[in-house]
Amino acid sequence: MNKLTGKIALITGASRGIGRSIALRLAQEGAFVVVHYGKRRSEAEAVVLQIEQSGGNAIAIGADLSTLDGIHDLFAALDNGIRERTGGSGFDILVNNAGIGQIVNLEDTTEESFDEVMKINVKAPLFVTQQALPRLKDGGRIINISSFVTRVASPSVFTYSMSKGAIDTFTQLLAKQLGSRNITVNAVQPGIINTEMNAGTLQDPSGQKYAAGLSTFKRWGEPEDVADIVAFLASPDSRWITSQLLDASGGSHL
């Protein structure tokens, strides 16, 4: 505990799901957490309240990451928020988590469906990181949320899988570029996690059976399973790990 005292973390898409759990977990370790959200302001504010009630510090910032204007708005608000709440500038940990799922095969892929996924899952992390780099402190951390679909070919989620493949490559490129600043860059690849993204699958008994059967532990994952791994990668304990793609699928498809 308290491995992140004095650190400031920005987690995109932290109003719910995996991002919410990461926000709570990093706050538990003592980080000041910037809870980014897209549309769900009240859910993001509830995350902030939960952190504050546990003795932690957090702020919520809303921004649509599908446009560069939205990304600029995020960083303008982040600069103000950090200055007001900590008196300092810059931050230590970036978690590129916001993303959208999409169950569409190759045959049914359209230009619109392709652009929709790429805009949030690839373009947004790239430009968020571009804006983050001048503000990220040396010795910092970047953690990208990828997916196990880059390890196990899943044609039913065709463009989505390609978007996460881009995140894996992005992770390696950044790790090389930022080594001289002692910034580590790693990706976490969750399997099926119990979030709204999988609501359709996990509400249905046959979907539940399928999801639980994938993991060697015979259950699907919970957001906390991923958040604990991210907390390790965010901590000083992971200082000698960079450019790694960490499977977080409970041994799915072994």
Ligand SMILES: NC(=O)c1ccc[n+]([C@@H]2O[C@H](COP(=O)([O-])OP(=O)(O)OC[C@H]3O[C@@H](n4cnc5c(N)ncnc54)[C@H](OP(=O)(O)O)[C@@H]3O)[C@@H](O)[C@H]2O)c1
């Ligand atoms: N769930 C899984 O099984 C699973 C598996 C592998 C990888 N992943 C990856 O893990 C990450 C989180 O997934 P999740 O299941 O936790 O998702 P989720 O519950 O659907 O939450 C998605 C988050 O992303 C934000 N977001 C989406 N579009 C946005 C936009 N245009 N602008 C700003 N924010 C936006 C949402 O904000 P608002 O709600 O405020 O709009 C929300 O906070 C994603 O990158 C996903 O691909 C998930």
